[in-house]
Amino acid sequence: MASTEFQHDTATHCPYCAFQCGMRLSGPRDAAVVAGDADFPVNKGALCIKGWTAAEALAHPERLLTPLVRDAGGQLVPATWDTALDRVAEGFRKTRTDFGADAVGIFGGGSLTNEKAYLLGKFARVALGTANIDYNGRFCMSSAAAAGIRALGIDRGLPFPLEDIAQAEVILLAGSNVAETMPPIMQYFEAQRANGGVLVVSDPRRTKTAAAADLHLRLTPGTDAALANGLLHLLIRDDLIDHDYIRERTEGFARVRQVAATYWPERVERITGVPEAELLQAARLLGRASAAMILTGRGAEQQAQGVSNVLSFINLALALGKVSRPYSGYGCLTGQGNGQGGREHGQKADQLPGYRLIADPAARQHIAAVWDFPEDELPGPGKSAYELLDSLGPQGGIRALLVLGSNVAVSAPHGNNIRERLESLDFLVVADFFLSETAQLAEVVLPAAQWAEEEGTMTNLEGRVIRRRRAFDPPAGVLTDLELLERLAARLGREQWFTYASPEAVFDELRAASAGGAADYSGITYEKIEANQGVFWPCPSMDHPGTPRLFAYSFPTPSGKARFHPVLHRPAAEEPDEECPLYLTTGRNLAQYQSGTQTRRIAELDAMAPEPLAEINTVTAERYGLVDGDWLTLQTRRGAARVRARLTDDIRPDTVFAPFHWPNEQSANLLTNPALDPISRMPEFKVCAVRIVKE
Ligand SMILES: Nc1nc2c(c(=O)[nH]1)N[C@H]1C(S)=C(S)[C@@H](COP(=O)(O)OP(=O)(O)OC[C@H]3O[C@@H](n4cnc5c(=O)[nH]c(N)nc54)[C@H](O)[C@@H]3O)O[C@H]1N2
Numbered sequence: 047m048a049s050t051e052f053q054h055d056t057a058t059h060c061p062y063c064a065f066q067c068g069m070r071l072s073g074p075r076d077a078a079v080v081a082g083d084a085d086f087p088v089n090k091g092a093l094c095i096k097g098w099t100a101a102e103a104l105a106h107p108e109r110l111l112t113p114l115v116r117d118a119g120g121q122l123v124p125a126t127w128d129t130a131l132d133r134v135a136e137g138f139r140k141t142r143t144d145f146g147a148d149a150v151g152i153f154g155g156g157s158l159t160n161e162k163a164y165l166l167g168k169f170a171r172v173a174l175g176t177a178n179i180d181y182n183g184r185f186c187m188s189s190a191a192a193a194g195i196r197a198l199g200i201d202r203g204l205p206f207p208l209e210d211i212a213q214a215e216v217i218l219l220a221g222s223n224v225a226e227t228m229p230p231i232m233q234y235f236e237a238q239r240a241n242g243g244v245l246v247v248s249d250p251r252r253t254k255t256a257a258a259a260d261l262h263l264r265l266t267p268g269t270d271a272a273l274a275n276g277l278l279h280l281l282i283r284d285d286l287i288d289h290d291y292i293r294e295r296t297e298g299f300a301r302v303r304q305v306a307a308t309y310w311p312e313r314v315e316r317i318t319g320v321p322e323a324e325l326l327q328a329a330r331l332l333g334r335a336s337a338a339m340i341l342t343g344r345g346a347e348q349q350a351q352g353v354s355n356v357l358s359f360i361n362l363a364l365a366l367g368k369v370s371r372p373y374s375g376y377g378c379l380t381g382q383g384n385g386q387g388g389r390e391h392g393q394k395a396d397q398l399p400g401y402r403l404i405a406d407p408a409a410r411q412h413i414a415a416v417w418d419f420p421e422d423e424l425p426g427p428g429k430s431a432y433e434l435l436d437s438l439g440p441q442g443g444i445r446a447l448l449v450l451g452s453n454v455a456v457s458a459p460h461g462n463n464i465r466e467r468l469e470s471l472d473f474l475v476v477a478d479f480f481l482s483e484t485a486q487l488a489e490v491v492l493p494a495a496q497w498a499e500e501e502g503t504m505t506n507l508e509g510r511v512i513r514r515r516r517a518f519d520p521p522a523g524v525l526t527d528l529e530l531l532e533r534l535a536a537r538l539g540r541e542q543w544f545t546y547a548s549p550e551a552v553f554d555e556l557r558a559a560s561a562g563g564a565a566d567y568s569g570i571t572y573e574k575i576e577a578n579q580g581v582f583w584p585c586p587s588m589d590h591p592g593t594p595r596l597f598a599y600s601f602p603t604p605s606g607k608a609r610f611h612p613v614l615h616r617p618a619a620e621e622p623d624e625e626c627p628l629y630l631t632t633g634r635n636l637a638q639y640q641s642g643t644q645t646r647r648i649a650e651l652d653a654m655a656p657e658p659l660a661e662i663n664t665v666t667a668e669r670y671g672l673v674d675g676d677w678l679t680l681q682t683r684r685g686a687a688r689v690r691a692r693l694t695d696d697i698r699p700d701t702v703f704a705p706f707h708w709p710n711e712q713s714a715n716l717l718t719n720p721a722l723d724p725i726s727r728m729p730e731f732k733v734c735a736v737r738i739v740k741e
């Protein structure tokens with residue numbers, strides 16, 4: 047019987063991506079056994095290799111088991127929690143006295159539970175009084191989030207459950223390689239195909255995902271808006287748009303129609319490199335389907351025109367009349383484990399919990415009342431992620447920094463600049479499970495409990511709020527992030543606002559804080575999540591069942607209608623030229639996760655992907671005299687990185703792809719361009735100009 051067999055098992059979720067696969071953990075912590083949770087309706091028992099091996103990080107020999115502080119000789123040495131936290135409190139207090147509250151910064155992450163993201167935001171505003179808190183989601187979801195809010199009035203990555211994918215007739219997947227980045231999602235695309243559906247993928251590479259598609263549009267990096275406008279042009283020309291829907295449910299189409307008129311197929315072929323015949327094929331597929339879905343990933347979003355790109359895809363979905371129709375619409379595939387919840391509850395520079403804006407007087411009043419804290423002492427909006435990092439040190443004015451849930455030394459763009467900025471800090475504190483590359487630069491390192499050692503909630507890519515459950519106690523000497531924030535707040539004289547009986551008590555306060563906001567969790571409880579395998583927000587009251595599908599009758603915009611936005615394609619901030627003749631784009635491999643702090647330490651994953659392989663087209667490689675496996679240097683205007691050549695016919699000849707999971711001289715982010723989207727402040731990770739230097 048399953049119940050006896052699993053008696054001592056804990057049902058929880060994978061620590062990594064936003065798919066948040068259900069998994070069961072059994073055995074002792076140092077030999078924990080992972081099994082896929084067949085009862086969890088999202089992954090249905092499937093896991094990817096990262097999930098299967100996730101428990102190895104729990105008892106890893108390099109795990110941090112005690113705080114570290116830098117001694118007089120400049121070495122990080124073990125210390126007690128009291129010594130370490132005293133030093134942090136003293137460092138923050140001194141910075142605040144000498145340079146003002148905003149001179150202390152906080153950098154959070156989308157891997158934190160809702161409770162932690164919420165408490166980190168409150169910690170910044172209430173314990174430190176600083177405006178300067180932002181997080182790595184700015185590098186991830188921010189373009190899609192900003193576009194969603196502008197066009198549809200709300201930012202929930204997928205406005206429908208994943209199961210709808212299986213019923214969609216045609217899906218356009220723009221700039222996402224889900225076959226490697228969330229492999230268990232492929233079961234939905236396989237079901238879609240079995241139902242007679244068609245998948246179109248746009249990507250400069252013929253990825254595993256593109257190889258599984260019926261049509262692959264191998265576009266030039268940075269030309270997504272031209273592609274979307276070109277498709278819209280053809281749909282208008284061939285009258286495949288939904289006039290009734292446009293009239294009844296949207297506003298602003300006239301100007302978009304005028305812009306689309308200028309994206310005739312020859313022009314779009316010239317910009318994107320996608321042959322006219324393929325454009326027409328894609329347009330007809332979308333235009334003739336009764337259920338059509340457009341999904342975007344980081345390929346289309348991580349650009350200096352990321353918001354425009356997403357708006358151009360939403361325009362397409364609206365013109366087709368598909369947003370809110372069954373098995374149809376626009377969605378963005380959130381990336382990090384709690385990339386969705388992490389962007390709702392106040393760790394963003396401009397935000398308060400419940401997806402409220404910190405500059406909004408009504409939002410401030412509401413939160414001040416929930417926190418029982420004077421409203422006029424709540425700071426205003428602070429700097430966005432890259433700008434915050436670029437302001438570290440005496441010139442920029444942020445002199446002390448707490449990093450909790452990110453490894454910015456590896457994952458932020460223009461890595462040479464970021465390293466200099468981090469090194470110019472008076473005081474850096476990092477909370478992590480391992481001595482990440484960022485932690486190596488810190489004055490104080492605080493060892494944090496891992497996923498399987500803490501209670502909390504996560505919100506998956508569908509907007510489903512789920513429970514992370516504690517299977518093991520943290521190792522002796524290790525605190526949860528919630529505990530360490532509470533203890534630190536007490537040392538800063540703010541104990542009154544940071545005393546909680548449990549993570550659930552933090553969640554209950556989050557519920558009250560989110561009530562009435564766009565991301566309303568007030569009707570969600572731990573019990574309700576347990577009973578229903580998750581609850582979709584918004585869920586505004588105890589008797590509310592949650593909201594799997596949004597937009598049925600109207601959009602949460604002032605007029606209740608969705609908004610078209612005219613979008614012009616603009617060239618990337620840095621295009622190839624004589625000096626750097628190729629495009630560089632960056633992204634992910636199956637076996638490594640993000641900055642690699644966790645996955646590079648797991649033997650099986652390291653064996654699968656031990657070093658960065660740069661994908662170079664065979665024809666291009668021949669011109670440089672490169673053979674498969676050669677080491678080479680990639681060079682841009684900002685830096686150089688050593689990588690190994692992987693020759694392939696699957697990438698465009700004008701483009702090189704490099705994964706960003708490795709540090710130091712192998713870091714792709716030594717190369718990337720920190721040009722920012724004007725609205726989302728997203729860096730242009732996906733496009734810059736590069737040259738190959740043979741060794
Ligand atoms: N294995 C693994 N899985 C992960 C992660 C990981 O690090 N490793 N990270 C998680 C996170 S946080 C995220 S955000 C997601 C990201 O998931 P994805 O968005 O699927 O991942 P990426 O590899 O960043 O980018 C997707 C694709 O964009 C393509 N691309 C590059 N430039 C362009 C362009 O200009 N236009 C278009 N249309 N496409 C382009 C790349 O070739 C790449 O195949 O993955 C999550 N899952």
Ligand SMILES: Nc1nc2c(c(=O)[nH]1)N[C@H]1C(S)=C(S)[C@@H](COP(=O)(O)OP(=O)(O)OC[C@H]3O[C@@H](n4cnc5c(=O)[nH]c(N)nc54)[C@H](O)[C@@H]3O)O[C@H]1N2
Pocket residue numbers: 155156157158159182183185186187344348381382450451452453454456457458459477478479480482494527632633634639640641642643644706714715718731
């Ligand atoms: N060139 C290039 N750069 C990119 C991207 C790209 O496509 N190309 N993608 C960007 C994207 S989408 C993302 S999301 C970022 C991600 O980049 P990072 O923000 O660096 O993400 P992680 O590597 O997941 O870093 C999380 C760190 O915090 C630790 N950690 C994880 N969970 C917790 C926790 O609960 N508590 C504490 N205290 N620590 C924790 C981990 O051990 C790790 O060291 O990278 C961005 N950088």
Ligand code: SF4
Pocket residue numbers: 060061062063064065066067089092093094095096097098227228229230
């Ligand atoms: S798909 Fe994502 S959540 Fe599922 S096992 Fe892999 S990394 Fe974990």
Ligand SMILES: [Mo]
Pocket residue numbers: 185186187381382
């Ligand atoms: Mo991400």
